[in-house]
Amino acid sequence: MSTLKVQNLSVYIEDKPILNDFSLEIPYGEVHAIMGPNGSGKSTLSKALAAHPNYDIRNGTAELDGHNLIDMEPDEISRAGLFLAFQYPIEVPGVTIANFIRAAIQARMEESKLFKAVDYYKKLYQKMDDLGIDRNFTARSLNDGFSGGEKKRCEILQMAMLDPKFCILDETDSGLDIDALRVVSAGVNSMRSSNRGFLVITHYQRLLDYIVPDKVHVMWEGKIVRSGDKDLASELESKGYDWIKEELAA
């Protein structure tokens, strides 16, 4: 069965261990959520899986659909089907959204295939309408001067256009108001299917009211320390992370 399988992963930033013997398996068709306090390693996990050069993987394996992610470059990982929606999307002045997404789609196409602009824009406009993004945004520079909400919608737009096998959403809810949260969540939910997996990283239960997970994991000091169903998120919301800390100390 196709899956994202991470085993015994240890990740360092400048010789400081952040992920420590981390393991997690997410079958396609499922949505898993990771919650955890600041500094527990949630974003490190997402960046390490996407092969950010600042994250040094010293031990363990990470496989997506049979691809060994550890030995791959960031662009190869993306083309293999992993999509990371950034917590802080990067501003790229002068590069329009339309050209950026087009370049990403063309990178996935066989050389002999022709890029059809009409079909591309038809799909792009449809996805933009679904996400409540003004069509004029196609000519704007990528994330340049965007509000927090606009940036996050733009991430989901890219995800929808690239049709990945597996999506990691890194604190996509941060900086979103209630209306934007609904729209973004609807965009994600519309992509849920039996042949696509999701890992949703968040601090708050609120997002998980909209994107209901199959499993919830709690991360603490670079490891999964507890897993459960969606009720675990509610429990965390009411008891706080100190509850986990006390349990671990016991």
Add this chain to the structure above:
Amino acid sequence: MIIDKKNPATTPAFFSEDYFESFASNHSWEPGWLADLRKESWATLQENELVSLKDERWRFSPKSRLGYSHFKSISESSNSINLDPASGSPQNILNTVDNILLDNPDLIADFAEIQGPNLGATQSYHLTNTYFTNGFFLKVSGIQNQKLHLLVNHTCPEERFVTFHKNYVILDDFTEVTLVENFISENVFSQGGLSNLTHFKIGKGAKLNRILIQNMAEGTSFHNLENFDLHADSLVVNVQCHLGANQSRIETKGNLLEPGANFENFSFVSGRGKQLFDQRTEQYHFAPHCSSNLLAKNVLQDEAKSIFAGLIKVDPKAQQTNALQTNRNLLLSRDAEADSLPGLEILANDVSCTHGATTSRLNQEELFYLLSRGIEKKSAESLISLGFLEEIIGKIQDEELTQRIREMVYTHFK
């Protein structure tokens, strides 16, 4: 005879007295004022050669690359300039200097008087005045019923020939024109040279949109010297796109002569291999209440090198001047190099003048973001670089032309 002291054996014949005499004799049909101009320029050229003091106007520049000793001879082909045939009209004159000299040489009698930009390339300047055999003349007059859009193509000769163009553009009061100049080569293997000297006289209330696109073969040399005289309430928007030639010396000077003049000077360089781009600019404010703005952006990969030296000069009487000057460089490789020399020389006390320069490497977070979407590294670098230059390309108000320039830049990165 002027001798290249480092390589005396390779000094080309056109530096010899005999060659000049022969050239002058072949051009004896030209008007007397032109013969005098050539003779004076030849004499000045030889006097200047005796001066060997270090020149601030060549700071950071490998000057030997910008000399003329590697050329075999001068090309006098009239095909080196080509004008859009549909662009003429009864009110406007656009013709080659070749034709003007034959039919109506008085039109360009000012050639003997006009000067500049004089930002250091004296050898190019005097050689061009001595040996120019072609160029174009444009005079725009009267009220325009429709927007005038003109095209001039300059072609660099093949092998190791050099050609000299002298051009003159006159916009009468309240006229407006868009002038696109392409600089290309006869073929991609050319190692020739093109020295181009242009004087722009912009009348009261006139508007010039000028776009220069230099995409010559990468074995060639390009010397481009241009001088803009702006009269009251005139506007020049000058956009220069430099992609080709192995070495270029580019001098641009805007003289704001009367109140209300506005000089907007934008340029980009896309350099690769061992290309050298030596850019010198001056925004000279003679009159009060004038504005000038300069933005030069350079992207360099491989071992490419750029030098930007810009000066804002404000005379004591040029109060209420508003002048900006910015140079931004993006380096894509460890061996690429950008030197920047922004300068101010302000003698008025009620002005607003700022200048600044930055040089940076590719932002790794931007690169990772593009890679994380599956875009290959080289394409990602090209996209980011093109985005960096978009601020300049976007100044051109012609969608077809901007698209062509974007494609040229994108190809240049591959």
